[in-house]
Amino acid sequence: MGRDVVIRVRDLRVGYGEDIVLDQVSFDVYEGEVFVILGGSGCGKSTLLKGMIGLIPPFAGRVLIDGDSVSEDEERLKGIFRKIGVLYQGAALFGSMTVAENVALPIQAYTRLPPESVNVIVQMKLGLVNLNGYENHLPSELSGGMKKRAGLARAMALNPKILFFDEPSAGLDPVTSAELDQLILQLNRNLGTTMVIVTHELQSIFAVAQRVIMLDRQTRGIIAEGDPQYLRDHSQNQAVKRFFNRVVNTE
Amino acid sequence: MTGPETDNAKPYQVSRDEDGGMTFSVYGNMDVSNAAVLLKDLKAEVKNDSPSSLTVDLNAVEYLDDFGTLVLVELKRLMSAAGGKFHLVHPGPKIRNMLSLLNFDAMAEPVTFIKKRSPNLFVRIGDAALGQLSDLRYAVFFLGSVCLSLAHVCLHPGSLRREETISTMQRTGVDGLPIVALISFLMGLIMAFMSSVQLEQFGANIYVASLVSLAMTRELGPIMTAIIVAGRSGSAFAAEIGTMKISEEVDALFTMGFDPVRFLVVPKLVAALVMVPILTLFSDLFAILGGLIVGVSMLDLTAGAYVAQTLKTLTLFDVFWGVLKSGVFGIFITWVGCLRGFQVQGGAASVGQATTSAVVSSIFLIIVIDSVFSVILRYWG
Incomplete structure (x- = not known):
């Protein structure tokens, strides 16, 4: 497997309005790896994700996805969007369409396949x-875990090079969450x-992650990077130790 | 990223054997980028030749995803429909893995997602009727719970959410004043202008003042104001409550021990009950002002004469009657707006429907109630 860099983040500064949530964040994601961004609540994980996929414009720094800069240039962003798929926290399925229609939407828009073939692809994706068997269900008729999986099927409809997951296990029971981890792997x-x-x-981190970065609210940046097992056992940073060992901050 | 092929160089070779069989040797990638073209070309080859058997050699395929698998599925299906045999040869380990993951062997039957079967006409009519009936039941139930909540607030004035009520008053009344004023002013202007054309022929210019003031205070002022409030605030009530409903905020209120109707509807109801009549008074005033401007500038009336004629025409009862009507309009606009909000189910589209329906139902109700008032006045007044 080639170790090409697919995402390059350099000196990124992101935030909302006046607030800087993260500053001077730099890291690389390599092709074919399972990369996890972790940290406690409010440390800017989701903000970083939004900054990476161009949903919020960065204050400074840049993000390159597959060599292309994520900028405000719409044409270029569209090119990047073809290479990525995003599974949102609430799955973000379109409520007025069935599961099959949700998955078929990008396929119909971006390939020239005839309708029967689109149906076959949708069936394979859902498989x-x-x-x-849930093709004709509306999102409101699905459970939380099923919505996530349907959202995943839609995110990978066009076999993107990179898939982004925002809190995939949020709101799922441990079994469903573990199943989703297996699916990701x-x-x-x-x-x-x-x-x-x-x-x-x-649990999800140890199950899937090959490499992690950990963010911290105080330092507004990355406080650890590497293999999660190694970080748990050998990190000297108190915040990292607390996170991996579920210790309450008593300071 | 894409395979080595371009549009003119085909990414496959065709060979035929003596007993009518056909072999495709595909090379490069079979993925999302070229599946559509590949599928079209290969299908055309098969249809041209109608071979007795088809073999696809995957030896030189470097990468195959589900779109590539789709091509194979479609070819297999084409052959089985024609009664021929289909073979895959030399799949690499990765490709074999992919094919088993996608359950290739089981994918023989064509896929059609049957849209939700639409039942026959009678069933649909029955369904619609039952739906209407249960809607009506809910509407009556909702009217009842609104009345109870209102009674509760009257008995315990302290339970009214004051800040919420005042901010709703601001949004419904104060923020709506400019548009109500502008439209009423223009209405007065138009009415005075149109009627003057006729009345001038009889030298009865001064009755323009009577016509504008009477028509506005009795009928048009309350109706126009109510329609504007329905469009501005009735729709907002429906959208707000509908969104709260789908994001489970209404459920949260309920489990926290609040009565959602009392919590959400009563402040809006009180706000509308106070603000719609006030807006109506402003509407009357601005319409008379519009008429005055036409009267003074085009009909050679003095401002004093116009105002005097207006005051001579209008009785206190006329103004009171219009204000009373507008209060009732306000209640029904709020009731329908909130009702539609609470009826929201499912997703975003339902919120849109509720908003539309809130405005349409409000306007309908405004006209119906206005007719009822006219009838009452006719027999009682």
Whole structure:
């Protein structure tokens, strides 16, 4: 497997309005890896994700996805959007469309496949996430875990090079959450998709992450980077130790 | 990223054997970028030749995803429909993995997602009727709970959410004043102008003042104001409550022990009850002002004469009647807006429907109630 850099983040400063949430953040994500962004609540994980995919313009610094700069230039952003898929926290399925229509939407828009073939693809996508038989359900008729899986099927409709996950296990029971982790690993192995996951679920982190960065609210930046097992056992940083060992901050 | 092929160089070779079989040797990638073209070309080859059997050699395929698999599925299906055999040869380990992951062997039947079957006409009519009936029941139930909540607030004035009520008053009344004033002013202007054309022929210019003031205070002022409030605030009530409903905020209120109707509807109701009549008074005033301007500038009336004629025409009862009507309009606009909000189910589209329906129902109710008032006045007044 090539170790090409697919996402390069340099000196990124992001925030909302006057508030700077993260500053001077730099890291690389390599092709085909499962990369996890972790940290406690309010440390800017989701903000970083939004900054990376161009949903909020950065105050400073830059993000390169597959060599292209994520900028405010719409044409260029569209090119980047073809290479990425995003699973949002609430799955963000379109409520007025069935599951099949949700998944078919990008396929119909960006390929020239005939309608029957689109149906076959949709069936395969839903098969990958174990949602066969739910094609005609509306999102409001699905459980939380099923919505996530349907959202994942839609995110990977066009086999993007990179998949972003915002808190994939939020609101899921441990079994469903573990199943989703397995699915992520399976897709990563079989399709070679690069996975960028924002989460704070320890079990999920140890199950899927090949490399992590940890963010911190106080320092507004990265306080640790590397293999999660190693960080848990050997990190000298108190905040990192507390996070991995679920220790309450008593200071 | 894409395979080595371009549009003119085909990414496959075709060979035929003596007993009518056909072999495609595909090379490069079979993925989302070229699946549509590949599928079209290969299908055309098969249809041209109608071979007795088809073999696809995957030896030189470097990468295959589900879109590539789709091509294979479609070819397999084409062959089985024609009664021919289909073989895959030399898939690499990764490709074999992918095919088993996607359950390739089981994918023989064509897929059609049957849209939710639409039942026959009678069933649909029955369904619609039952739906209307249960809507009506809910509407009556809701009217009841609004009345109870209002009674509760009258008995315990302290339970009214004062700040919320005042801010709703501001949004419904104060923020709506400019548009109500402008439209009423223009209405007065138009009415005076149109009627003057006729009345001038009889030298009865001064009755323009009577016509404008009477028509506005009795009928048009309350109606126009109510329609504007329905468009501005009735829709806002429906959208607000509908969004709260789908984001489970209404459920949260309920489990926290609040009565959602009392919590959400009563402040709006009180606000509308106070502000719609006040807006109506402003509407009357601005319409008379509009008429005055036409009267003074075009009909050679003095401002004093115009005002005197207006005061001579209007009785206190006329003004009171208009204000009373507008208060009732306000209650029904709020009731329908909140009702539609509480009826929201599902997602964003439902909120949109509720908002539309709130405005349309409000306008309908305004006209109906106005007719009822006219009838009452006719027989009682």
